[in-house]
């Protein structure tokens with residue numbers, strides 16, 4: 001077998017940015033890339049996988065996770081766990097993600113640079129996991145959302161330095177806190193970083209080709225972040241119509257993470273303030289996401305996985321909520337592939353010649369129902385078939401330490 005060469009035979013692929021269904025006789029991958037669809041494979045000596053009519057979808061992308069968190073009720077308590085434990089959590093979450101067909105994640109912040117280290121190890125091939133585009137530490141203000149965990153920066157000079165620190169440590173996305181949060185003390189609709197501070201962050205990131213994600217829940221925070229030039233708005237639980245329209249006019253992307261609150265309940269160990277704010281916000285959040293979908297905002301899927309009772313792998317639950325909010329099944333698939341890929345970069349999220357060979361094989365048409373995405377038959381990352389039985393065995397072995 002030649003190294004890293006794979007041919008899929010006789011399936012139906014969702015091809016190009018329109019996810020067009022295309023029956024194929026061969027789909028060839030070499031050196032990490034898709035190298036041909038229905039081209040001759042005469043003389044090919046790699047691995048051949050007969051799909052018997054199964055469906056091939058771009059590998060799923062979760063645009064908002066916290067990979068070193070273990071979805072404990074008191075989620076952020078895990079940031080005081082030992083480095084070994086948190087490393088095992090990353091390993092565990094990465095393996096679980098692969099079994100769910102998630103071949104790329106965007107990690108939007110942790111207490112230190114551990115996830116950046118993990119991301120680098122996966123990229124170099126020394127660990128098995130999905131591609132990780134990581135932010136390092138999220139940037140927030142004194143007393144702001146995540147101030148006890150993130151990189152506190154007040155004023156433009158400090159924000160610039162904070163951004164440089166993350167990029168210097170290997171960040172490939174920058175995370176800014178534009179408003180308060182639901183899972184931290186204080187008002188989730190209060191603005192935190194100013195437009196001027198965020199503009200400096202965007203300037204610093206964009207000149208190095210790095211995107212910026214802003215956590216923002218309401219009108220003032222969303223508008224300030226957009227005017228500063230950020231690439232994605234995260235959450236937008238209390239967005240009004242004008243701020244949703246502004247996401248469109250600024251050609252930004254919304255990452256809703258609306259499923260993150262699904263399992264929040266009293267008396268299961270979640271801090272009472274988080275429970276109170278979550279239950280208060282839940283319905284508004286669902287409606288806000290639905291209005292974004294109706295308005296035609298470009299949506300990329302994200303779950304906020306790792307937070308309270310929100311374990312990694314719930315991406316299809318998130319997509320089904322988009323469908324309940326008005327998306328077609330195929331639009332929901334695009335949210336986790338084409339749109340997510342456009343946000344994370346690197347040519348990901350689209351099946352086409354020359355693109356990274358990240359695909360999953362599922363047994364039914366996801367344009368008819370998403371549930372088939374929950375248990376992919378095969379997961380292929382960078383043109384290599386993931387050994388799912390080995391991955392499942394390893395998950396079982398590391399779980400006790402990782403949690």
Ligand SMILES: [Zn+2]
Nearest residue numbers: 064066108304
């Ligand atoms: Zn988050």
